[in-house]
Amino acid sequence: MLDLYTWRTPNGKKAPILLAELGWPYELHLVDLGQGAQKKREYLAINPNGKIPALVDPEGPNGLVVVFESGAILEYLAEKAGRFLPKEQPGRAEVLSWTYWQVGGPGPFFGQLLAFASQTPRNEEAFTKFFGESQRLARVLDGRLADREWIAGAYSIADMMNYPWFAALAERQPDVLDGADHVKRWIAGMAARSAVQKGMAV
Numbered sequence: 001m002l003d004l005y006t007w008r009t010p011n012g013k014k015a016p017i018l019l020a021e022l023g024w025p026y027e028l029h030l031v032d033l034g035q036g037a038q039k040k041r042e043y044l045a046i047n048p049n050g051k052i053p054a055l056v057d058p059e060g061p062n063g064l065v066v067v068f069e070s071g072a073i074l075e076y077l078a079e080k081a082g083r084f085l086p087k088e089q090p091g092r093a094e095v096l097s098w099t100y101w102q103v104g105g106p107g108p109f110f111g112q113l114l115a116f117a118s119q120t121p122r123n124e125e126a127f128t129k130f131f132g133e134s135q136r137l138a139r140v141l142d143g144r145l146a147d148r149e150w151i152a153g154a155y156s157i158a159d160m161m162n163y164p165w166f167a168a169l170a171e172r173q174p175d176v177l178d179g180a181d182h183v184k185r186w187i188a189g190m191a192a193r194s195a196v197q198k199g200m201a202v
């Protein structure tokens with residue numbers, strides 16, 4: 001059985017969404033970030049970077065597979081399942097581009113924005129910087145979604161990667177999404193899926 005090491009943060013909810021979409025059973029290991037469990041020796045043996053999520057598959061194609069980084073985990077699982085990631089180009093490149101766009105853009109920038117937003121007293125310079133970049137990223141996705149239902153072709157891991165961060169933004173800093181009506185419509189579409197609801201409740 002698959003072992004998923006995760007916690008209840010946006011990065012930690014992506015794999016649970018995909019696993020719920022696939023209907024695959026897995027052993028859930030909650031890595032309590034509040035207690036620093038991600039920096040303990042046992043966990044560093046799985047993910048030397050000391051962050052969640054990580055996945056262990058004892059039944060990989062050539063035996064045991066250990067994967068960390070949410071993008072790599074979703075790509076691995078989608079490939080194993082043969083679903084939510086096209087096998088052929090150019091569809092595969094399109095899905096992977098938007099998958100890894102999330103890792104380099106919305107993930108770190110929304111994360112910093114939400115951290116600075118909850119600081120007291122607030123570092124206004126840092127807040128303004130991360131607000132501006134987050135707004136730019138939201139507009140990039142809004143433009144992308146202007147003429148399509150899902151981010152890259154059919155519903156895919158690109159949607160599952162991006163959703164937990166955009167949902168966190170909509171809840172905690174909704175003004176970043178002012179005018180991003182296509183993003184808001186996509187958020188509503190994602191939120192309506194039962195597997196997304198199940199994964200988000202991990």
Ligand SMILES: N[C@@H](CCC(=O)N[C@@H](CS)C(=O)NCC(=O)O)C(=O)O
Nearest residue numbers: 009010011012051052053069070071
């Ligand atoms: N690029 C990584 C980011 C992972 C990440 O930042 N995880 C956070 C939780 S959302 C974490 O483990 N933070 C704890 C720490 O940094 O000690 C991914 O996409 O998996």
